[in-house]
Amino acid sequence: MSFHNSSSSDLQPRAPRKRKRSSAERGLASDHDLANLARTYLEVQHRLWPVPVTQGVLSAMTDDVIQQMVAHYKECHQSQRLDVTTAMDRSNGLQLKLAAAYARYSCDNSSPTSIVDQMVNCLHKAHAEGRFIPWEFIFTDYSVSGLDSGRRGYLNCKELINAPEKPIDTVYIDDFTRASRDSLEWWKLGWFCKRRCLRMIGASDGFDLSSPNWDIFITIYGLLSRLFIRSLQEKVGRGMKGAARRRTCLGKPPMGFTRKLMRDVDGNPIVRPSGRPQFTWSIDPVSREFVEQLFELFVDRRMSAYAIAKQFNQQKIDGTDTWSESTIKNMLWNPAYIGVFIWNRTRREFDFDKEKYVTVQNPRKEWIVTHEPSQAIIPLAKWRAARKLLAQTKRKPGLRQPVSRNQQRATTLFSGTLVCADCGRELLLYRSAQQYKNMYCVNGRSGVYGCKLCTSKSTRVIEDCLLGFLRDTVLTEQSIDELVARANEHLKSLASRPKVNVTPLRSRIASLQKKIDSFVQRVENLKESEEGLREGYERRIIQQQTEVDELKKQLRETEQTNAPVPPKLSKKTLRSYLPELRAILNQEIPVAAEAIRRLTGPIAIRQEAIPGKKRGARWIASFSPDLLAILRHVTQEKDCPDSVTLEYLCGGNWITPAAVSVPVESVPKYEQLAPKFRELHDKGASIQTIAAAHGLCWDQVKMILRFAATGERPSWPKKKKSPNRSDKNREKFMSHSDEVVSRRSNGESFAKIALELGIGETTVRRAWDHANPCCARKAMENGVTPVRGAYRHLKPEQIREVHSCLTEGKLSIPEIAARTGVSQSTIRRERLRLTQG
Template identity: 25%
Template structure:
């Protein structure tokens, strides 16, 4: 075995304007660089037509996972901007790979250091900002000219033309007669009083593809009137194009884009009579019906009303199609897809009374989950896993301590050099880098110490669990503590799967417990902490293992009543 360093190559191109061969060009360039540096290429990663402004890229995510697994020692890319153009993201990539002791080298910049991350990250961020301004300006010009400045709207087809010098002409559209007929049908049916979900059901039964090529849903038709979304709210169908109604910003927590409504003064409205599909009379009939559907009590439009909140709303799932269950009658739940998209998507029309569902689930939480035999098995498995992790942590700590000692020693040598007469400006950058490394290593050691002590779990915690669940259920009748008890109970549940019984006698209810939350309750954690996780959503539930140091390796498992800790559910 030689001491040759192992290298991974990453390549990316971001738009359809770049050639797909760009990936191969980048990889070839990186391979040549690796050969010159004496590196052995063991893996390649790539993302095609994906923006560098986000880390939500399959190739990049796989590279980071493999880097943490020790698959390679160096990442090679054509340039730092191929890894990311976002300043925060490139810093995150650098820190993640640095922690895994993986270096970054690029064909254009060579070995990457903190200086490159700061300077190039800033330059790339400014490039993105400048590109966004120029793109917005160009799109506004298209919109003012009556051309498409965004995605292609259902009911229209793109017109492909080129200029005499061979450049494509973008933004021209023409009416797609087949889709336009569907648009007119939707408007006419809605104006007659047919509900969006019935319209969607009929289109799905006939096999008519939706705007994205899939099924039709009620929301695709009614959308949001204020935001101009949904078929019946799109003013393009009356020959009026509205551009810049919405703007999109990236949520730094998820990396996903979210829309926000712009002030009406920023909208660009252009008349395009040649693209009219719906006449004014039909358009106004639809507007009139929408106005009539406002709630008499609140005045909230039907497209903005939220479903009535119940104890288990949002946790129920159809066992046939995976869609959610929602209120279909005053006191009953049913499959949303079966009612909104029709039998072509789901045939589960069986309902369950709210009172019956809540009684069955609460009884299971109180008497079946946290079975004593299952808890004993878990405690044994937990102890074994903690011993394995403790051994691994000891090895990691030894490595960190050695690195810290080396860093301090190197820093001390530079101080001695300055004392001996070496100009400080010659070693300043190296000293700053070593000091930053020292702080990083000290932080990693502190983190290792804080996570060293395992949570103490006892086989009899099932008794504590039952007592606390019973108290929570009683709290549902207490006006003061009702909300906290409700949210805490929701936090104990991963999902509730409802499937029709073969004999047609009702629904089978499969209850999946949220393991980390169940253990938190059983080990005496405050109720408000579990309630907060439930209120925060699924992401908070899945990270609840952080509250139980050492339990995070199983926080996505499902606690099974009476059947050990297997990925299954308790059937009611």
């Protein structure tokens, strides 16, 4: 509760997420600091070594030179490369021994300038001992904790100590506690120098590795630095514990939270002893949406952490594209989102075995847990659901993974559902490119464990076949009716069972229980002299207790069968769920995949060769669709009487879902067309007519018909760059199509058109068919030659005269012929035309 208006300005904007520094950049100072270091180096060396300056070993102090030095230093630091030759070449003229200096600044002491002081001390000490330190042999680590042994400057220094040319004979360090606070590192560095017969000198504390007691010194320094760290840790730990209890800020708040200024009861900001204001964590209105989105994607839409990370990176959520799967998982685990804040859960500790720092969990009693329901972003139920999902995917050590990743969050509709019938392995994506996803058995490819499933199938084909089957055969009114009929019959038979009287059972149990009680009483009241009887009593008690347990089990079972049977299923209501069931298949992939798995159970896949085909195989999917289970799932969330009955029915094993086999294959178009073409052809349709009606070529239809007759699969010509004959023909008749149609409608004969256009008569017919596909289709269906317009050599007035004579019906054909001057056969043809309409 707050007594003041905590204005929104108390909320601090969230700090932008920073990219993790690459390992190459760790310990590298800013350009400004490096320039400062280089300038001081030149200043001191110029003063100490007047001769080398005149010899050109040391450059003059200009901005360009300093820039160069900084660039060179950075390059060496980042690439972890030593430039020994330059340093040696340049100092060759000097008859001086060379040395190296190592300086370190860590956040727990002093300012970055102290690194300059350290270097100056080393330069002076080296000068006093007559040794020259070239710029290339100055190594520094900025702002890196001494506990981190992976630092670059330190590693480069070690490299130089190990260099085969042996360019140096001494390493200078300002103060021995600076090199490393970790005794293990101490021994390593000392040992390195010893093995290479190098000196190691502490510029300020006068430590000398070559002194006889060097190892004792190292032990003592190690001890001292350890004590120093311990006291520092305790001090910091105490302060932080207090801060955690006061709910002031510790560290960076997770996404969804931000820092908020703390105020006292009078509304004044609370300040720390240092004068800076104190902050606490509070919900950040901006990023809380991201948290809600995260949980929605994971729990409701069943997206995987990996997919969420990908999406977050694409959308630059929270202004960053550094999301990874583990970040997402950590966020989902975080109890802060239900308002539970835990501090001091883990600590960092050096693992001497692995030689690195590891995170260790503290005992629970050391945790500081605060619960603030007002700071919850996610409802408890949703957060729990997320945890449950996370826990399911977690691999348990030493156990086979109980649920596969695909069963958790499918990537395709049938991921996690398809199983190899040969070896029992889950089928996986073989190729997962957007358009050409393929599934296969890992073992089948090389035939491991005798697996024979060596082919892969496109997910498109799998989905088409299996979903088609589910839609057309399983999710139908007919199958629901069948299920309801069987279920109701079963319920009827259950209801008609006679009730068993349980009273004798109950009284038997009660009398036995009484006996046991009396035995127990007797055992308790045994006198010391009767100790021998104890064992006999106890045996009796155990015997009778087992009998009671057995009877109780019987009673439970009988009571269950005596329980009233739930109402019958209603055909009508269950049918009304059908659209909903079908809609399930169209949901988002992970959710739909789960529903499909519930409906089908695991689908076993085996393959069988396709006759007449060398490559590829047909897949046969065998499974037992369980309509009852999916109906129960759909009705579960609804308040309907059927849901109770379905729940009741699911408990028993009265029904075993019938197993079905579904072929999974993409049937080629020619195979689909073959039976139809054959039938048409048998009915009398010509090849050309069928081809025209289907927009195919003559030779294509010919090959399909041959396949239908003999089973010989067509070998389609491979696509060539130059068009083949049939393509040329096609082009030819298509280009003449319009011309032919217009000439034909004027009554010209095909022979005449062919002659005039300079093409074959067949091509002319094809051209006409191409323009009139309906006519060809009609003819094909009736098994006749299409009527391709009419050719008449008669003039229009002659036709009219002949027709009028024919319709009058008074004159015979020879008489009409005599009157009109048209041949008798022509008149007969015209009569046929009239009668046929």
